[in-house]
Amino acid sequence: MTTLTLDGIDKFYGDLHILKDINLEVGQGEFISLLGPSGCGKTTTLRCIAGFEPIDRGRLLFGTREMTNVAPEHRDLGMVFQSYALFPHMTVAENLAFGLEVRKVAPAERAARIAKVLEMVRLAGYEGRFPRELSGGQQQRVALARALVIEPAVLLLDEPLANLDAALRDDMRFFIRDLQQRVGITTIYVTHDQSEALVMSDRIVVMEKGVVAQCGTPKEIYERPASRMVAGFIGHSDVIEGTVLGREGAMIVVETAAGRLRAHGPEAVSGPVHLMIRPEKLRPGLAENAMTGRVKKAVYQGSALLVVVELPSGQEISALLDADAAVAVGAELTLGFAARHGWVIAR
Ligand SMILES: Nc1ncnc2c1ncn2[C@@H]1O[C@H](COP(=O)(O)OP(=O)(O)OP(=O)(O)O)[C@@H](O)[C@H]1O
Ligand SMILES: [Mg+2]
Structure with a gap:
């Protein structure tokens, strides 16, 4: 177990500047997710931490120990790759033994550790199977076991659930998080699935x-996104353009085509802004920040009714209402939101 520090890391592939001044402190036992669109540099970041790619600027520390130029096999970390990369010609037990042999762990201890970790990932009894004789989820757990069996200080996971079906993915999310918390291992988890990042991560x-x-924490990222890009990447949001008029106490007053609205936001924001509201925060009949328009769509989603309202400005906003809300397409509807549920982002 250790802390992990990325101190001003830059990475180039030829002329391409792939990672730009990455700074990050990961606490001991903390679970951090790297989230972002395809090609944004998530795998590259992990490969740099693991030592499979040299970095061009900056430093990497495990605890107080500088790791920047240490060979991967001496970095004391376990990694699960984007494709699980099990050795196909080896049994489950042999896959797990490999890293222990490289680290010169004595045979008796090897066997004990393998048994313990297979128990942990609920695969006791599968020692003699080959990867091709396992389901996707079981292979996934072997890959996880193989990373854990060396008892690394840091665990790196690169989209470990991407190839699984939805139900198994849900199970594995909780499984990995629970295991990580029980072992207390410092973990970096790469995903481009925002709901996965929200439910699993400390930050x-x-x-x-x-x-x-x-x-930031999942709550900070979801409720106080720093930019339009972050807001758009995590969940759905309604965005109304406007201009800051001033402040009323903690609230920011924004002039928009939908009227004068109040929301909270960062200290220094002024001028042209986006006002962001999450659809589940819009309420029918609420007088605060009320906006009236015509219902264009009402879609029953089981747990909620998705309503799209067109405002007189032409802007459409969507709201998630109670599934049994009485809303008729074509009728007028007033939606409001509490000022503390609106968030202002500089444009
Ligand atoms: N060996 C390489 N040589 C040159 N460019 C590379 C190399 N590996 C990755 N890249 C480029 O670096 C950028 C970041 O790639 P990376 O694999 O880190 O993305 P990612 O965030 O993991 O994406 P994904 O979600 O698709 O896995 C991409 O533009 C990619 O094309
Ligand atoms: Mg990747």
């Missing part, structure tokens, strides 16, 4: 084009 790092766009 989320949102990346865009090789830059850290925002780093």
